[in-house]
Amino acid sequence: MTAITIRNVPEEVRAELAARAERSGRSLQEYLLGELSHLATRLDPADWLAAVAREAREGGAVLRVDTILDDRDADRR
Structure with a gap:
C-alpha cells in the first residue's frame, strides 16, 4: 500500500478529524483512509x-x- 503525506494541516482541522475518528471508534489513520476511499468512489x-x-x-x-x-x-x- 502507498503512503500519503499531507503537510501544513491547520491544527483545528486535525483536531476535528481526530474527534470524528474517535467518535467513530477508529484511529485517525483508519478514519482518513475510509474517507479517502469513499471520496475515490464518488x-x-x-x-x-x-x-x-x-x-x-x-x-x-x-x-x-x-x-x-x-x-x-x-x-x-
Missing part, C-alpha cells in the same frame, strides 16, 4: 455532467424522480 461532477450531456445527445435519458432522489441521498450517507 463520481466527479464534471464526469457526471459529461455523461448526462452524452446521454441527452444520444437520444435522451429518462430519469425518474425516485432515482434522482436516491442518488442524491446516497452522497449524504
Whole structure:
C-alpha cells in the first residue's frame, strides 16, 4: 500500500478529524483512509455532467424522480 503525506494541516482541522475518528471508534489513520476511499468512489461532477450531456445527445435519458432522489441521498450517507 502507498503512503500519503499531507503537510501544513491547520491544527483545528486535525483536531476535528481526530474527534470524528474517535467518535467513530477508529484511529485517525483508519478514519482518513475510509474517507479517502469513499471520496475515490464518488463520481466527479464534471464526469457526471459529461455523461448526462452524452446521454441527452444520444437520444435522451429518462430519469425518474425516485432515482434522482436516491442518488442524491446516497452522497449524504
